[in-house]
Amino acid sequence: MKSSYEQLEMELRPHGVFVTSLEEIYNWGRKNSLWPLQFGLACCAIEMIATAASRFDIARFGAEVFRPSPRQADLMIVAGTVTKKMAPQVVRLYNQMPEPKYVIAMGACAISGGPFKEGYNVLKGIDRYIPVDVSIPGCPPRPEALLEGLIKLQEKIARERLLCNEAARSTTSAQPSEYPVPNYGANDLDPPYNSSVFHPPPIHVGD
Amino acid sequence: MNVTLEGETVVALKPVFGYLHRNHEKLAEGMSYLGSMPYTDRLDYICPLTNNWAYALAVEKLAGIEVPERAEYLRVILAELTRIQNHAAFLGFVLGDMGAWGTALMYAFRERERILDFFEELTGARMMVNFMRFGGCRWDTPAGWLEEVRKFVKGVPNFLDEMEKLLVENEILLARLVGVAPLSGKRAIEGGLSGPPLRASGVDYDIRKVDAYGIYSRFRFRIPRGEYGDCYDRFMIRIHEARESVEILKQALDEIPEGPVLNPKIKQRGFRPPPGEVYARLEAPKGELGFHIISDGTDRPYRYRVRPPSLINLTLLEEMCIGAKIADVMVILGSIDIVLGEVDR
Numbered sequence: 001m002k003s004s005y006e007q008l009e010m011e012l013r014p015h016g017v018f019v020t021s022l023e024e025i026y027n028w029g030r031k032n033s034l035w036p037l038q039f040g041l042a043c044c045a046i047e048m049i050a051t052a053a054s055r056f057d058i059a060r061f062g063a064e065v066f067r068p069s070p071r072q073a074d075l076m077i078v079a080g081t082v083t084k085k086m087a088p089q090v091v092r093l094y095n096q097m098p099e100p101k102y103v104i105a106m107g108a109c110a111i112s113g114g115p116f117k118e119g120y121n122v123l124k125g126i127d128r129y130i131p132v133d134v135s136i137p138g139c140p141p142r143p144e145a146l147l148e149g150l151i152k153l154q155e156k157i158a159r160e161r162l163l164c165n166e167a168a169r170s171t172t173s174a175q176p177s178e179y180p181v182p183n184y185g186a187n188d189l190d191p192p193y194n195s196s197v198f199h200p201p202p203i204h205v206g207d
Numbered sequence: 208m209n210v211t212l213e214g215e216t217v218v219a220l221k222p223v224f225g226y227l228h229r230n231h232e233k234l235a236e237g238m239s240y241l242g243s244m245p246y247t248d249r250l251d252y253i254c255p256l257t258n259n260w261a262y263a264l265a266v267e268k269l270a271g272i273e274v275p276e277r278a279e280y281l282r283v284i285l286a287e288l289t290r291i292q293n294h295a296a297f298l299g300f301v302l303g304d305m306g307a308w309g310t311a312l313m314y315a316f317r318e319r320e321r322i323l324d325f326f327e328e329l330t331g332a333r334m335m336v337n338f339m340r341f342g343g344c345r346w347d348t349p350a351g352w353l354e355e356v357r358k359f360v361k362g363v364p365n366f367l368d369e370m371e372k373l374l375v376e377n378e379i380l381l382a383r384l385v386g387v388a389p390l391s392g393k394r395a396i397e398g399g400l401s402g403p404p405l406r407a408s409g410v411d412y413d414i415r416k417v418d419a420y421g422i423y424s425r426f427r428f429r430i431p432r433g434e435y436g437d438c439y440d441r442f443m444i445r446i447h448e449a450r451e452s453v454e455i456l457k458q459a460l461d462e463i464p465e466g467p468v469l470n471p472k473i474k475q476r477g478f479r480p481p482p483g484e485v486y487a488r489l490e491a492p493k494g495e496l497g498f499h500i501i502s503d504g505t506d507r508p509y510r511y512r513v514r515p516p517s518l519i520n521l522t523l524l525e526e527m528c529i530g531a532k533i534a535d536v537m538v539i540l541g542s543i544d545i546v547l548g549e550v551d552r
Contacts, residue, residue, distance in 0.1 A: 016438035042227055042548055043334065046296075053299075053316035086226045115246065118237070119230030140334060 023162050030074070030100070031062075031157040034150070037073035037093065038066035042080025044107040044140040051143040061150050067201070072095040077146075078132075081116055081127045082123040083110035084189050088181050095178040102157070104149050105132045108139045115139065128193035130179055208536075215457055215532050224518075235511040239480045240266055240341070243511065248335040250513060251549040253296055254289040256326070257491040259339035264420060265487035265498035266341050270480035272473055276368045278343035279422045280463040280502060284327075284356065286336070286489075288450040292322040293492035293544075294445040299371055301442070301541035305383060306482040311373065318366045323409070325356055341478060353460060356505040362455045363449070371446050384439040388527040388539045391436060402494025402516050404543050407444045408436030414490040421489075425462070427454045434456030438535075441542040451499040479506050486514075493544050512550055 002010075009019055040048055052058045052066065067073045070093045082090055094103065105126055108114030113124040126132065133156060136149040179197065182189040193200070211219035231250065235243040247262045248255035260282055267274065274282075280469040298316025323333045329348055330336040339344050349363035374380060405412055413430045415423040431447035433440030482504040494516025501510040520543050527539050 026520055042229075046252060046334065049312070050316060050320070051299075053320075054313040055317065055320045081227065081229055085227055085228070089226075115249070116229045116234065119234055121225075121228050142333060147443060184532055 017199065023160075026162065027039055027158050033065075034061075034063040034075045034102070034153070034183055035065045035067050035073050036063055036075040036077050037070055037097065038068045039093070040079045041082060041086060041090075041113075042109065044079035044110070044128040048079045048106065048146060051146045056143040056147065058147065058150070061147065061154070063150055070094075073097055073103065074100065074175060075102050075169045077104045077106050078110040078126045079106045079140075081114065081120050082126050084123055085184060087123045087126070087129060087189055088184055090126060090127045091179060095181065096139065099177045101177070102133045102153055103130055104146075104153060105135045105148040106146060106149070107141055108137060111135045111137065113193060123189070125198075128198040131197055208541075210528075210533070210536065212533055215534075217528045217531055217533060217536060220330075220528045220536070222521055222524060224458060224551055227547045229548070229552065231552040232511050232513060235303055236508055239476070239506050242482070242509065243508075244339065245335065245337045248445040249339055249548055250515065250552065251491065251493060251496070251517065251546045252334060253546055254293045254492050255334060255336050256285045256289045256338060257334065257489065257496060259294050260286060260421075261487065261489050261491065261496045262268065262498050263339040264489060265485055266478075266480060267502050268487045268500055269483055269485040269500055270341070270478075272342040273470060274421075275343055275467045275470060276464050277466040278470075279346075280459050281344050282339070283423070283426075283459045284456060284463070285329075287456045288322050288325065288356070289490045290452045291449045294449045295319050295366070295370070297445055297541075297544050298374075298545055301538070301544075302373075302380075304422060304537050306543050311370075314366075314369065314373075315550065318363070321359060325352070325359070326388070328352060328355075340469055340475055342473040344468045347468045353463065355503070356456075357460050360453055360460065362454050367446055367453075368448055371443075374442060381439070382393075383535075383538060384442060385437060386435075387535050388531055388542075389435050389437040390523065390527060394523065394526070395436065398526075399519050400519065400523065402490065402492070402520065403444045403448060403487070404441055404520050407433035409433055409439040414488060414495055418488070420487075422545070426458050428455050438538055438542045445544075453537040476508055479504065488514065492541045493546065493549070494520055515547075515549040517543075517547075517549040518551075521545060521550065541542075 012019055040093065050056060052064060058064050063075065076094055076097065094136050105111050109116060110126050113122050116122040117124055134149045134153045138145050179194055182191060208315045209221045209223060210217055218496060233248055235246060244262060247258040250258045295315040300310035302311035303309065326336055327333050329352060330338045358505045389406050390449060392408040392410045395405050395410060409432050411430055411432055428451045431444055431451065433444050482502050484501045486497055486499045488495050495514065496516055497514035499512040499514065500508050503509040524540065524543065528536050531539060
């Protein structure tokens with residue numbers, strides 16, 4: 001059974017009339033012109049640049065406009081190891097981005113600390129402070145993987161609703177668009193993670 | 208960097224480090240000798256193969272390991288390919304920083320991707336290659352690989368001509384580079400600089416010639432030198448160095464013998480060198496990369512220290528920037544060619 005909207009669409013299409021919903025055209029426009037924030041942290045940044053350069057050409061997906069200012073960006077690609085010294089700046093940049101905004105955690109380090117997880121100065125994943133939409137594993141992920149992650153994010157954006165109970169985060173005030181910036185303290189970041197974003201996996205100890 | 212300005216002129220500058228301090232040295236002291244090899248890839252992540260080689264060189268010197276002939280040649284080929292791709296990426300990045308956003312980078316990365324294809328074919332990874340082993344290389348080249356490299360190397364001079372034309376014939380670029388932040392050879396030596404920034408100041412010092420590590424004494428190549436030590440010299444020296452790399456590559460590809468690539472007597476896992484202390488260095492694309500290892504005879508290094516070229520080349524940054532305009536700071540910093548993974552480790 002097709003919805004009335006789909007029936008209308010099928011009826012009108014042979015006559016050269018296209019109908020769409022506000023939601024669809026809004027999401028279509030947004031997903032095809034994501035502007036990433038131009039910043040790289042470590043090795044993954046080189047692969048991010050390679051993705052933007054000649055062979056892989058991220059412009060095919062409409063995301064080639066790397067903006068140096070967070071005020072103009074929609075997408076934050078956390079590319080590389082986030083150290084404890086760098087984490088407050090990354091969260092601050094996220095806070096300065098206008099809604100709707102998305103985060104891609106690129107590479108093992110941004111997801112979980114990666115090979116440097118044991119290091120005393122390495123943050124064990126940026127998802128401790130800001131919500132992450134797409135995680136791309138790899139060390140570093142290939143440019144194709146970054147493009148795949150971008151496509152996944154586009155699919156996510158295309159599914160977003162504007163006005164209903166499952167409305168997107170950007171349209172409601174239920175979820176904050178800014179998160180507290182951790183303090184780079186004497187021993188560790190304070191707090192070690194934001195409990196409203198990050199839920200550590202439960203540890204089951206045997207009987 | 209903390210920069211103090213008077214109008215647009217820099218009066219003080221202080222680099223602030225530590226934003227990418229990933230505890231490389233501390234982690235290496237807690238793991239086996241072979242376990243550190245993948246981490247060295249991530250020091251200077253644009254040229255992992257020379258980092259691998261520097262570490263392998265240090266451990267080989269410590270334990271007195273012999274390297275088979277074919278592996279030595281393979282190492283030279285890989286190191287020189289790395290040098291070409293590093294210098295290409297350098298030109299792309301810095302021209303991008305100067306405002307030629309995109310164009311130069313596209314040309315540079317076109318060439319870089321071709322070299323990364325070779326790395327991928329040989330090692331299985333584009334960037335994090337983890338290819339050198341104590342006493343050789345991990346495995347031999349796939350069939351036809353050397354032929355493909357030979358074909359590619361013939362085309363590199365065309366790319367370098369193209370890049371050089373872009374640098375020499377662009378009036379805006381010359382205005383931004385010529386005479387900016389000149390550095391005398393005497394100061395460069397006093398500052399401990401190494402690699403291209405040192406040679407751009409006219410000092411004839413290349414560890415490939417001075418130490419002749421590996422088999423570099425067998426190749427004929429020249430050491431390009433700058434005259435004034437300004438940004439223009441620091442740019443052009445990269446082009447000239449890449450040309451010399453092509454010469455070395457041609458010789459190495461012609462002379463590479465058949466044979467094993469790994470010394471079979473060395474037990475890679477659970478490797479235990481005799482107690483001792485060693486410092487080994489080589490000419491990485493960015494300068495002198497050295498590893499200082501103290502062994503106490505166990506399977507883990509007692510002390511592991513990296514001498515990164517990027518960090519030590521930054522010593523004279525303030526001196527070079529004082530008196531320059533704020534817009535030139537980016538160019539001066541870029542012309543030193545640093546990688547933060549190596550500066551902070």
